[in-house]
Amino acid sequence: MTLKIYGIAASRTSRPLWVAEELGLVYERIAQPYENGATRTPQFLALNPNGHIPVIDDDGVLVWESMACALYLAGRFPGEVQASLGALNHAEQADILRWSFWVVTECEKDALTFLMHRVAMPEDKRKPELAREAERRLAPALRVLEQHLQTRSYVAGERFTVADICVASVLAWAQRAETMAQCPRLADWLERCLARPAQLQVRVMAKNERQNPPPPKV
Ligand SMILES: N[C@@H](CCC(=O)N[C@@H](CS)C(=O)NCC(=O)O)C(=O)O
Incomplete structure (x- = not known):
């Protein structure tokens, strides 16, 4: 089927x-x-x-x-x-799991609030203070990923994997956050992920x- x-x-x-x-x-x-x-x-x-x-x-x-x-x-x-998006060894599996759980627990709620109140909702419905607060809470997590990406091109190493899909699909909501501009590795990685044909x-x-x-x- x-x-x-x-x-x-x-x-x-x-x-x-x-x-x-x-x-x-x-x-x-x-x-x-x-x-x-x-x-x-x-x-x-x-x-x-x-x-x-x-x-x-x-x-x-x-x-x-x-x-x-x-x-x-x-x-x-x-x-x-x-071309596999899944783990080829246990170290990749560890990265794929931890970053996928990380983005849901540490980033998703605030990234969504930021998106809704900064970008997506009609302007008269947005509450700028909610966007600001969400952005402030998100900043330390974004810096954690920026640090991780100092030594690798993708979340789980040198290969694009499902971890990049999980993490980028959430952080795309926060692409306009000011902290992104202070995280060049993260911003570059996100841009590369979002430019993929798929x-x-x-x-x-x-x-x-x-x-x-x-x-x-x-
Ligand atoms: N944690 C769930 C959240 C799913 C979710 O909230 N989906 C929304 C659309 S993005 C939905 O179905 N909302 C309809 C509803 O809750 O009635 C996941 O990641 O799948």
Whole structure:
């Protein structure tokens, strides 16, 4: 059965989609929106009882939580050795795990608040003080990654891996934070990640869906 990825691209579904596009996987994309309770139907809750996208259905193996989805696909479809997004040894595995968990626990909430209140919401709804506070809390974490990248080109070493996808997909929300300008290695790494053809492909999907919003599927 074909691998299924549920979720619109302009959401955390972009994480497993980015992995799938990098690996050239054959998959069916079910562009399930999430607004207006679309993920709270009994049918959708049977896929993910939390009522969130993304969800992956790999021949009956259901995976939710976007980072778990990304890590799952990278491990499940290792591809050619050099093109593999997953770990090739235990040291890489350690980096992939710790940085993926790190970005969710140390950065995601503040990066999202920053994005919403500095960039994404209509100006009259933004609360600049929330963006400032989020940016202030985010700064030490960004410096930690800046330090890590002093001696390597990618999060887990010299090879682009799923760790870069997990971390970049969150830090892209904070790309306009002032601390980025003080973290040249981090800014350069983020730019390289976001310029990858697979990531551009996901952004095209998101743009198309913004122009033609898909109806709920499940
Ligand atoms: N921690 C979860 C969060 C998922 C999440 O909040 N997804 C949003 C879209 S980005 C959603 O489905 N919201 C709809 C809802 O909660 O009703 C993950 O990373 O997958």
